Amino acid sequence: MENPISSAVEDYLKAIFELGEKDIKTQDLADSLKFSPASVTGMLKKLSKLNLVSYKKYYGVSLTKQGRLMALETIRHHRLIETYLMQALGYEWHEVHDEADRLEHVISENFEERIAKLLGNPSYDPHGDPIPCKDGIMPQLLGQPLIDFAVGTNIKLTRITKQDSEVLIYLAENELKPGGVFTIEARAPFNGPLTLNKGKKPIPLSYQLAKAIYAQAAI
Amino acid sequence: MENPISSAVEDYLKAIFELGEKDIKTQDLADSLKFSPASVTGMLKKLSKLNLVSYKKYYGVSLTKQGRLMALETIRHHRLIETYLMQALGYEWHEVHDEADRLEHVISENFEERIAKLLGNPSYDPHGDPIPCKDGIMPQLLGQPLIDFAVGTNIKLTRITKQDSEVLIYLAENELKPGGVFTIEARAPFNGPLTLNKGKKPIPLSYQLAKAIYAQAAI
DNA sequence: AAAAATTTTTAGGCATGACTAAAAATATAA
């Protein structure tokens, strides 16, 4: 009768949300969570019984309204914590994700409210990811992938959708963070690398990486 | 082969330490952790196999050097977190314990080091409990129970060894916190109440409570 | 010192949430 939602459940809901909320395949979830497909099937049955997902065998899984809210709650925790760790505790960019992944499951609403207030109720985390509001509304995603911009455009970075530590360290070294302003210097054809410039030396980015970095046109 | 210490193990080690480290009875542990004695026996066998305790059937359990260090580590986390929550996030006195009980198991060494540094490597938490150093050295306990002082003595509070929320709220309302200065105004005989005074109105404390509050003689 | 009471351990269960291996369903190729 009691309903103490486990970290495991929260992780599944978060993963489903991040894969697109609807019609998510067992395989994709398994890859994302690094569990076997069989384990995922087992948990999906359980989530279904809890009315957190609707699950159609062999077809896919989708969040229910309730499950979606729960996912957003965990993501709000995660992103507020990431922001707080950098802002208040001087964490490096690449250090926050793993810490937040553990803390997100154990902080109280009290903790959440206090750090949110202290940070001025931010709408975006240090990677430019939107922080859902308490009521489940998600701030707008800002910008488009770098590969959508023409050579010569001045852009301001808005979001980095990578969490690989190595990559983040490299990006930070080159000041590639949300808010950073650059010019698209070159783009090689056939999905080749894209080169950014800030006046110093050119920064080459693989096509894959350039696709994961979002920006807006600037001055 | 891997050795990912669980929260459950950490809680057992912490409880054994707090009950006195040595020759702790199954029953006392069970009461303290609110588990059945049978469950405690099961876990003690496991801890023994991990060399974290030495366990003699029907006699009692003691921490090994390794287990003691691990207990101190968790207690250090707990007390640093309590201090941080009050200092940096404006938590009330009675709110910190439960939050710390969850956070203590998931923060990284990075987190620990950062908050310790930010707090100026404190030796005592907001309740006056000593914060063990990284090397396992415990700062000295300060003061003696209030019931050890004679009527008329001026005292400075050093420690409150209660964590009951109700009690802490009452104490805080009367400014009974470490650092607070009072006079022992009266003591009823036969383990009767003790009365403190700070110039305003007298504060009566049950014998039990007065025994849980520590102080040093002051001016 | 035997009987009674208490404490502790053993035995057996259960929920959670992972795993592997095999079966079944679905998708792709011949």
Add this chain to the structure above:
DNA sequence: TTATATTTTTAGTCATGCCTAAAAATTTTT
């Protein structure tokens, strides 16, 4: 459209860490 490959589910295991009930050991009373 049948054969083959891939994906997903089922079936059965396992570790963790709690539980209750019963047996065994220890302690206290008489």
